[in-house]
């Protein structure tokens with residue numbers, strides 16, 4: 001069992017670091033826009049209140065960028081990521097702003113299951129690997 005709530009970036013750093021930036025310094029798990037106006041952070045919490053899933057939404061140029069999407073390894077494949085993603089999508093719909101992300105190629109299928117679409121050719125993010133630009137359209141909800 002888990003719940004989804006809006007939270008602070010600080011509470012997500014440990015999970016981001018573990019899942020998204022292993023082997024890098026902890027500073028790599030902080031995003032420059034974490035505290036910027038319009039940034040919103042979501043956590044999935046287990047019954048003990050531990051953070052087991054996370055995602056952040058950064059407002060840029062009248063659009064929302066999803067960043068830091070991660071599920072704790074022992075919780076992957078149990079619906080946590082999808083529940084966090086639904087919270088992100090609902091936030092974008094409330095804001096009436098387009099939602100996009102740079103998705104790891106290995107995660108493209110996860111986003112496609114929720115109605116996201118790739119755009120253009122894959123590109124490499126230094127130190128992380130190949131990515132696709134992906135967009136969510138609210139019509140797919």
Ligand SMILES: CC(C)(COP(=O)(O)OP(=O)(O)OC[C@H]1O[C@@H](n2cnc3c(N)ncnc32)[C@H](O)[C@@H]1OP(=O)(O)O)[C@@H](O)C(=O)NCCC(=O)NCCS
Nearest residue numbers: 069070071076077078079080081082103104106107109110
């Ligand atoms: C990608 C990630 C966030 C998915 O979270 P999760 O909690 O495991 O996903 P869920 O259990 O909610 O899966 C929802 C659906 O997507 C599917 N899915 C999950 N990960 C997938 C993947 N990598 N590729 C294709 N489909 C995937 C699941 O099978 C499930 O499908 P179903 O509804 O038909 O059963 C998680 O695996 C993760 O943290 N991966 C490592 C970090 C990462 O790649 N983050 C994304 C950076 S862009």
